[in-house]
Amino acid sequence: MVKLKGLRQINPYVAGQQPNEPDMIKLNTNENAYGPSPKVAEALQNFDAQELRKYSSLDQAELCQALAANLGVSPDQLIIGNGSDDILSMAFLAFFNSGESVLFPDLTYGFYKVWADLYHVPFREIPLTADFEVHPSDYFGDNGGIILANPNAPTGIYLSLNQLEEILASNQDVVVAVDEAYIHFGGQSALPLLDNYPNLFITRTFSKDAALAGLRVGYGIGHPDLIAVMKAVKDSINPYSVDMLAERLALAAVEDWDYYRETGRAIQETRDWFAGELAALDFQVLPSQTNFVLAQPTRICAAELFQQLEERRIYVRYFPKAERIKDFLRISIGRREEMETVLAAIKEICSS
Numbered sequence: 003m004v005k006l007k008g009l010r011q012i013n014p015y016v017a018g019q020q021p022n023e024p025d026m027i028k029l030n031t032n033e034n035a036y037g038p039s040p041k042v043a044e045a046l047q048n049f050d051a052q053e054l055r056k057y058s059s060l061d062q063a064e065l066c067q068a069l070a071a072n073l074g075v076s077p078d079q080l081i082i083g084n085g086s087d088d089i090l091s092m093a094f095l096a097f098f099n100s101g102e103s104v105l106f107p108d109l110t111y112g113f114y115k116v117w118a119d120l121y122h123v124p125f126r127e128i129p130l131t132a133d134f135e136v137h138p139s140d141y142f143g144d145n146g147g148i149i150l151a152n153p154n155a156p157t158g159i160y161l162s163l164n165q166l167e168e169i170l171a172s173n174q175d176v177v178v179a180v181d182e183a184y185i186h187f188g189g190q191s192a193l194p195l196l197d198n199y200p201n202l203f204i205t206r207t208f209s210k211d212a213a214l215a216g217l218r219v220g221y222g223i224g225h226p227d228l229i230a231v232m233k234a235v236k237d238s239i240n241p242y243s244v245d246m247l248a249e250r251l252a253l254a255a256v257e258d259w260d261y262y263r264e265t266g267r268a269i270q271e272t273r274d275w276f277a278g279e280l281a282a283l284d285f286q287v288l289p290s291q292t293n294f295v296l297a298q299p300t301r302i303c304a305a306e307l308f309q310q311l312e313e314r315r316i317y318v319r320y321f322p323k324a325e326r327i328k329d330f331l332r333i334s335i336g337r338r339e340e341m342e343t344v345l346a347a348i349k350e351i352c353s354s
């Protein structure tokens with residue numbers, strides 16, 4: 003490393019690998035195997051490249067209108083970002099400035115800790131229970147804000163709305179951010195709590211439910227006052243962060259939400275079938291309300307299974323440095339045919 007004054011040392015977030023092989027089965031980053039709605043492809047074909055001469059919109063008004071109608075909120079309760087990572091990162095800058103510690107679970111989306119470090123936000127990691135669950139009263143003391151993924155990642159476990167409400171009710175002086183990246187796959191959204199809790203900020207992504215991870219669109223939902231603070235942060239970093247094509251295609255996705263209801267249902271069915279099959283092979287499978295399962299093999303160690311799956315070009319996620327889950331694998335749920343192939347491979351590996 004060159005010796006210069008002022009260089010920052012950062013422990014960055016380590017994102018899942020993006021291998022690109024023709025016959026691979028890629029189940030390592032919780033992408034949506036069904037692909038985007040045909041209406042998205044149509045909107046892409048109809049897009050006139052000449053339009054790119056201009057900057058994109060500052061407020062994504064059309065997309066906000068469509069999303070607001072879809073979610074039953076008003077457009078001034080929405081902010082669009084360049085993926086939900088963008089929204090979440092700005093939430094750290096916008097909401098957690100009291101100097102008191104922000105709370106999040108010891109096992110959750112790894113980026114929260116990275117943003118806290120990056121933005122010098124003090125934080126406290128609250129251990130999940132032995133069953134990998136969030137215990138609401140652990141979040142009742144003084145703090146500088148809370149962030150929870152619900153369902154949680156990488157566990158897949160969902161915290162009930164009643165329990166989430168307990169956390170909101172006892173933290174009315176700070177923002178409680180709820181990351182609903184996976185809410186499409188079974189859990190009940192915290193949206194109905196918005197009316198009573200102006201301290202609630204929800205984030206969502208088009209990456210999982212709408213199968214648009216490569217497009218990079220996410221959004222935040224909250225009280226208009228919270229959205230105004232977020233917009234001020236966005237305008238202080240990159241006001242045009244949502245590109246024009248992304249806005250257009252995300253709009254097409256929202257307008258064809260029935261398609262996504264269907265694919266979401268198919269993923270849930272495949273997940274429940276696959277989880278049952280793993281349990282029959284003596285895996286410990288955490289109850290998932292997401293498009294992935296976190297499971298611990300017992301007949302073989304996780305590292306060995308990970309490696310042998312990779313040799314068959316089946317990519318799943320292994321977290322050797324995360325003490326609590328170093329014996330688990332996180333497996334995204336693909337199409338039924340893919341998961342049948344994966345299951346057959348696991349059976350073969352475990353019996354050899």
Ligand SMILES: Cc1ncc(COP(=O)(O)O)c(C=O)c1O
Nearest residue numbers: 085086087111155183207209220
């Ligand atoms: C819990 C959670 N939140 C947020 C994200 C980020 O999603 P996006 O693609 O919208 O940046 C992910 C991505 O895997 C995630 O697992």
